[in-house]
Structures are given as C-alpha cells and as structure tokens.
Amino acid sequence: MAKMEVKTSLLDNMIGVGDMVLLEPLNEETFINNLKKRFDHNEIYTYIGSVVISVNPYRSLPIYSPEKVEDYRNRNFYELSPHIFALSDEAYRSLRDQDKDQCILITGESGAGKTEASKLVMSYVAAVCGKGAEVNQVKEQLLQSNPVLEAFGNAKTVRNDNSSRFGKYMDIEFDFKGDPLGGVISNYLLEKSRVVKQPRGERNFHVFYQLLSGASEELLNKLTLERDFSRYNYLSLDSAKVNGVDDAANFRTVRNAMQIVGFMDHEAESVLEVVAAVLKLGNIEFKPESRVNGLDESKIKDKNELKEICELTGIDQSVLERAFSFRTVEAKQEKVSTTLNVAQAYYARDALAKNLYSRLFSWLVNRINESIKAQTKVRKKVMGVLDIYGFEIFENADNSFEQFIINYCNEKLQQIFIELTLKEEQEEYIREGIEWTHIDYFNNAIICDLIENNTNGILAMLDEECLRPGTVTDETFLEKLNQVCATHQHFESRMSKSSRFLNDTSLPHSCFRIQHYAGKVLYQVEGFVDKNNDLLYRDLSQAMWKASHTLIKSLFPEGNPAKINLKRPPTAGSQFKASVATLMKNLQTKNPNYIRCIKPNDKKAAHIFNEALVCHQIRYLGLLENVRVRRAGYAFRQAYEPCLERYKMLCKQTWPHWKGPARAGVEVLFNELEIPVEEYSFGRSKIFIRNPRTLFKLEDLRKQRLEDLATLIQKIYRGWKCRTHFLLMRKSQIVIAAWYRRYAQQKRYQQIKSSALVIQSYIRGWKARKILRELKHQKRCEEAATTIAAYWHGTQARRELKRLKEEARRKHAVAVIWAYWLGLKVRREYRKFFRANAGKKIYEFTLQRIVQKYFLEMKNKMPSLSPIDKNWPSRPYLFLDSTHKELKRIFHLWRCKKYRDQFTDQQKLIYEEKLEASELFKDKKALYPSSVGQPFQGAYLEINKNPKYKKLKDAIEEKIIIAEVVNKINRANGKSTSRIFLLTNNNLLLADQKSGQIKSEVPLVDVTKVSMSSQNDGFFAIHLKEGSEAASKGDFLFSSDHLIEMATKLYRTTLSQTKQKLSIEISDEFLVQFRQDKVCVKFIQGNQKNGSVPTCKRKNNRLLEVAVP
Ligand SMILES: Nc1ncnc2c1ncn2[C@@H]1O[C@H](COP(=O)(O)OP(=O)(O)OP(=O)(O)O)[C@@H](O)[C@H]1O
C-alpha cells in the first residue's frame, strides 16, 4: 500500500495558516497576527478544525460568485482554501448523504457579519440543491423572506447600519434527495422599545424610512402620511439617512419580495396601514387639564392626528380617545376606572405603538411561515440557521432590559458551543478512556445560572418583583438583586458584597453589572420592571380589537371582552427564557456547524484591523481554547461497528465478512492500511481519528475501492452474462446442427432415391423397348404374312379379273363382229332404197343444223361496239366465208351508224372537216397521219382575250376561222419571221405578232392555189391571182405546225364563199411568183445535223431550197 499522503490545497499558497490548528507556536499574539495577515490579504475566513472564523471585511469581495459556488461544490472540507461555502457544502452534504439534521450557529457581536453569513449559507445551499420550477419557487420564497424581515426587524445602530433587532432561527426543510421543501422561521424578542425611542445616532426600524421615501404620492395620501421625516416624533432626525442606503429602492425591493413570498395585495396594504398608524400614534400629544378633584387629567392636544388614525384603522375615535384618558382596572368583578395623567397617557400611547409594531412583526413571521411551510407530510431533513442579535455593550450604562436579554441569549449560545466543542469533547475522551490532558477553558454555565436560575436567577427575581403586590419599582428590583445575587462572583452592584468594600465609584446607584463571558456589562435598572411586564392597558387592547381593520383586530385577541382573561400574561423575560430553552434543545438534536464572526473595527470601515478589539473577541469567544482542544483531540470519532461496516472493503481480512469483535476488525483494517498509529486511538466503544485528512484519505480509498468493487461486480456480471449467452449459443448450435444433419441426410436420401428411380426407369425403359422391339418384330412378321397373303390373293383376283375381262372382250368382239356382219348384210339388202330419198334430206338437215349452230355461236362471240375495234371472230366453216365477211361489213356499218347518231352538230362539223382533210391529203402528204389525232381548233391564238391585240380585233368584223402564229418565209433569203395568220369568211390577214398591226390583207377571191410538198414538213405556199392588189409582192410562203388544218379550212372557206374549189398542189417542186420572178421551191432530203426542223434557203434567183429532215 502506498504511503498515505493527502493532497490539499488548504496548504498550498497559504497566507499564514488556513487552519489555526496548524499554528505554531500557538498563543494569542500568533493567533491575532495570523488573522490579521490573512485579513490584509482579503482572506477573511480561517478554520479552527471545522469551525469557521469570519472577519467582517466591510466591503464586497469577489469570492461569492457562481464560479466559486461551483468550486466548492462536492469538495472535501479541507480541499480548498477556507470559505463559508466549504462549511455550507459540508453541512448540506452530510444532511443529504448521511441523513443528519444540521444547524449552523452564527455568533459574534453586533456588526460582525452574522446576518450576511446566514444569507451566504442560504444562497449557497439554494445554488447547489435541486432544480426545477417548484423547487426554484421554494428557494426564491425562502431567500426573499430575508428582505421583508430585515425591513421590519433591522435598524441602523451605532455598531451596524443593518443591525438585526430580533433573533432569527430558520429551519430549512429538505426531502430525501436534498431538494428544499420549505421552511419555518422562529423569531426572538424584537427590540420594540426602538419604535418609540432610539439612542442617539441610531434609527427606527428601516420600514418607516423606506415607506416615507419610497411610497408613491398616491399611497402616502391614502395612508395620510407626509414624506418629511421631521413630521414624525418617532423618527429620530439626526441619523435619518444612512450612507450608501437607498431607502426608496429598498422599499420597492421589499414590496417585490412580499409579492414573491406570497403576500396578497390587500395584506401588504394592511401591513403598511399598521406601519402608518404606528408612525402617526407618535404624533399624538397630550396636555394636562386640572380636574375638580385636584388631580391632573390629560387631554389630547390636537385631535386631527387621532382622527386620521381612526379613519385609517377603522376605530371609533371616541373609544380610542377614552382609552388614552382612562384606565379601567378590574378586580374581583369590579371595574374601577381611573383617569390618566399626561405621563401615563404618553406611556399608554408608546405602549400601544410598541405592541402594535411588535405584534405586526410576529404576524409577518407567521404569515411568511404560512407561505414557506413545506407542503408535504413526508419526513424531512432539516438545516437550521441561527442568526441572533450579537452581544451588545453600550457605554455609560445605557444598557437596558433589551441588552440584558440579548446578552443572555449570547451566553446561552456560548454555553452550547462550550457544551458541544469543549466540554462534551473532553468528557467523551475520558469516558472512552482516551489518554487526555485536560484543557482549561472558561465555562459560562455559572453566568447562565445567574440569569436563568429558577429560584434565584435575575429573571426569576424580576418576575417575582413584577408579580409582587404592593409598590414595585426598578429600585425595589435592584434591592432584591442585591440581596440575592450579592455573593455571585459575576454580579456586581454598589450594594453587592464584592463591590461594597471596593467602593467602586464606576458603578452608579441604579445599575448592576454582570461579568458576561464576553465582558462586563453595566445595566441600567430603569425600565426593567416595565419592560418585563410589557403592560398594555386593557382599554387600549379593547379599543384595538374593536377596529374594523381586520389585521389590527386580529393582533389584539385579548381585547375581545368575551375572552377576558384576568390571569397575567407571562412576562417578557420568562417568555424569552422559555423560547431560548426550546431553541437550545432544538440545537442539541442537530449536528452543529459554527461560524464565529469577528468584527475587525468599530468604524464599519474596510481595511482596518483593530488588534485590541479582535483580541477581546477572541478571548471571550474562547477561540484559543477551541484550538487547543482541537489540537489535543481528535477530529473524528465513530463507533466500531459502523466504522468497520463503512471501511471493511479496504482490507482482505475484513472483506466481505469479519468474524469477531468489531474493534479487532478495525484494528486489522487500520494496520493493513498502514495508517500511522499516532493518527488514531481506540476508545472503549469508538475509534478516534486525530486528523481529518486521515478520514478523507479513508474516504478516498473507500470511494476508489467502491469503484473497483463496482468494476468487479460488473466483471462478474459480464462474465456470467457472456457465459450464459455462450451456453445458450452452444445449445442452440447443437439443435441447429442436429436439424441441419437431419435435413442433409434427408436430402441425400432423396437424391439417392431419385437416382435409383432414374436408373430403375432407364432399365425398365430399356427392357420395355426390348420387349416392344420383339413384339413389333412379331407383329411385322404377322403383318408381312397377311400382306403376302393379300398380295397373293390380289394377284389371283387380278388374274381372274383379267381372264374374265378377256372373256368379256371376246364376247363383245363377237357381238360387234356379229352386228357389223348383220349391218353389212342389211345395208347390202337395203342400199337400193336409201340412195333415192334419204340422202338429200339428210344433207339439208345437216346444213340447216350447221348454220343454226354458226349463228348461235356468233351471237356469243360479237366484238365491241367501237368502230375502231378490228376484232372479228374467225370463220368456223370454209363454205361460210363470204357470209362471214358480209356479216362483218354489216356489223361495222351498223355500229358506225350507231356511233354517228350520238354526234352533236359541232362534232359533226369537226368530222366533216376531218373527212375533207382526209379526202384532200390522205396518202398524198406524209404529214397527214400525224394530223388525224389532232382536233382542229382553228383559233389557236385567242385574240379576244389578249388586250395586246385589241386594235387587231377591233379592225376585224367578220368571224375568225383561223388565228394562228405562222412563220412567214422571207422571199429574198428564205429566213422566217413570226406572223399572226388570220382567216375570216372573206379575207386572209397577216399581222405583226408583237404589235398586232395588220401587215397584209388578201381577199379570198384573190387566192388561186395552195402548194405543199408530199413530205412530212409544214411548208406551204399561197398563190395569188396575178394582177390583184395583194399580189404586188408576190406569193406567200409559210410554215406552220397545223398545215393540214389550215389548208383544209382555207379550202372549205373558199369553197363556201366563192363556190369554187381551191386548187391544192402536192408536189416536191413547184413554182411561186415573187414579184416579177418565178422561183422554184424545191424540197430536198436534208441531212440530220440541222436537227428535225426543216431549213429554207434561197439558192439563187430561181431556186429556193427547203431541206426536210
Ligand atoms: N462577508 C461580508 N462581505 C462584505 N461585507 C460584509 C460581510 N459581512 C458583513 N459585511 C458588512 O457588515 C455589515 C454588518 O453585517 P451584519 O448585518 O451581518 O452584522 P450582524 O452580525 O448581523 O450584526 P447584528 O448583530 O447587529 O445584526 C453588513 O451590513 C455588511 O456591510
């Protein structure tokens, strides 16, 4: 095992020492120096073991940030530098994890920083405990209860600008998880005298100033208040303003906090109304008025204020006025009313104000408790935070009943500190038989006894005095003290035993002095009896009860006449004693955590460390003794059983079970862990560990070991899990394998089976085929025999048939021969008769039959009706040849007629013309056959339609027979020019093709002849009558594509007009008259190279040659 070694940053970079236990040498001087050194370096916290010393820095330090909270969260107490957060964390964790209720005791004198410390603890716990909407609301309500209570219960004093004038103990309740559930606040004795009077340099409770500064005008008007502090007698004026405190802003904070805590609007308003009423009560003044019986009676000076108070609180003015003037005393069912003098009236007024305010304060605490109380009834863990007013000493015997009470409370706290840390610890060592040298310390039990002893304690004396019939004054009380306590070593007065001889002039007559643990305090006895009685005249409480203001009414339940209780209420002193006793009892059940606050100076100033002042506090707080006990003692103790149970896993022998006494187990354990022997001691029932670090080391080892154990458990579990898994897998594998093998074998069997079947079938097939072959052979053999038999029978049958046929033929031949023979014989006999008649008749009949047959056949073979159809059936008999030809001719003529009959007149005309042309040119001109198929159109040129020829058309009146473009052959050279050739009924006209201008006009009577070749050309000459006008230039020679048509039309027109036949000469050589010359036009066979167009050439004067291809 490694050497034990504790890493703590408590020791790292330490200024002075963080834990006074480590201080060397230890004396008052080193103690203070250490504190001072740390204070100068802003280290305000120092430990004495687990006790935190806090020195008030009087300025804000950057050590409470959320990051710091995180730093200290879940860390060991000694791990980081000393801090109030470390203590809070320790307390919270041991509450949460070890289920130990905690209390945090914060002590120190006024202004030492207790309230601030308590707030820091609360805010730390709020920051680290659970989160969530509900939890956050609880936290917020717990934290926001502070500003409300501070406004009503804190005031500026000479020692502290925010001095708590009440004691406060707050239980914060948590559930098992450590989430806050709610809380309960207990308050202890508010210093109510402050309401009516404040010492010089001090203020009334904050709320009065906050209300006047921060309330809106509207609210002030409603409360009939004025903003000016000087208007109110209860507010001291010399220190109405506190430096660095914004009362107005704080007022808003308080109102906001009230809202968060859960005050309804009307509740908050009622509270302020009560505050206003208290303020205004102070302004009621009285004047004396002499009465007839000689006694002075008081009268209210100005009833205005009273009226306003009554309006505000809903009290009948006369009732309240009367309560200020009279006092009713009830004794033995008799009511006696006495008048009050001015002093008594003022006393009554102040008593009312104080009571009103202090009861309001208690009501507030109850109201807050109602809001923050835990909603569940489950068992709660509790952390109590005690912030009680600090030890207080005024100079010049200004200490009164309140200081007495406050200091008594502090004595009790010191007592419990001593009980738990010094006395109890030392006693335990002895009890447990631990070697121990006693350390002297001052036990203040004797002082507590002086105050609280039931028979002769100061409080008992005071109560006795208060209850005693007869005249009771503060002086009689002091006298009583002098008698009873005179011998007490902590009590001094002028008349006491100890001072009588000393003749202590520092002790005034009306005072007594108590030597508290924190110093001597001189108490002024004046007011003790009164304050202890805490009397409020019944008339006043009854007046208050009658108020219509529900809050005020509820504050004075004893004013209800139905519940009159003649018994005296318990005195303030005895009440306080009782509540302190309950508190102490409560604290003793919890695990204490100490914060000891130290005030570094009296000036409320930062950076000042008044050594004398600090020294004084250290002394009375017994801190040095605390260190000594701590050093000599042990930081931790635990009974053997739980100790062994907690750490047994750290050692093989004790883990997992130790058989034997627990103490022996712990011994073995510690030896095994090699913990140095000086670090622990064995008590009778407990083990004592000297140093917290040893404990932390143990805890660390345990934590580590727990992790190892967790790993071990994990390992075993994982192993078990894997093995189970493996076994399962193996089992599954076997099942799968079995199944698979079966499947494989089945498959193989199937295969073998099917193969056997195949082979079997092949063999069977082969066998069957063999049998089949044999059977087929057998069958074929049988068939062959049959066939052979059939063939044989066939042959026999055919032979028989042949023989029969032969026989039949022979019989037939015999019959024929016989018939011929008979015919021959008959013909020979009858020949002479036949030749004379029958031959002719047979001939005629046969001929008739043949002709008849011819015509009937012809009827079916007739050709079509087209005249050009040349088909005609051939003749069947030669002797019908002429008939056949004649029939053909007749049929042709008949069908031609039929054809002609269909013709219109125009068609007839055309055919006439065609016929004419045929007569004229058929077989004469080679060109003719090509013209047969061409229809004769005549007017090829449509002069009517062409606007170019309009003039030409206009010039011609007759009907145009031919209009055609022809080539006119130049007489001189044989070249040709285009001319329009027009033939009318009487004239022949030639016109220019382009212009349409008439060039020549020849009357038909002047045309004598038309000549043309026999060849296939279109040349023709028109011969004119000699001597006629037209013939001056000579005959015309033309060539045209429509020669046959033109010549025919010219012939027919001339015939119809002149009744003479126009001569048409067809010859390959003819003469024409050109002027005076007779020229021969000769047509020759032209060569092919000129193409298919005939060319014309004038050869000489007498010859014009036309070459026709
Ligand atoms: N930790 C701190 N950091 C900064 N300032 C502090 C701290 N503690 C106390 N103070 C200052 O000291 C003033 C007095 O502190 P606090 O009111 O807590 O004293 P107290 O011990 O409660 O006194 P009393 O007994 O009169 O109520 C605070 O108002 C604050 O200004």
Ligand SMILES: [Mg+2]
């Ligand atoms: Mg305080």
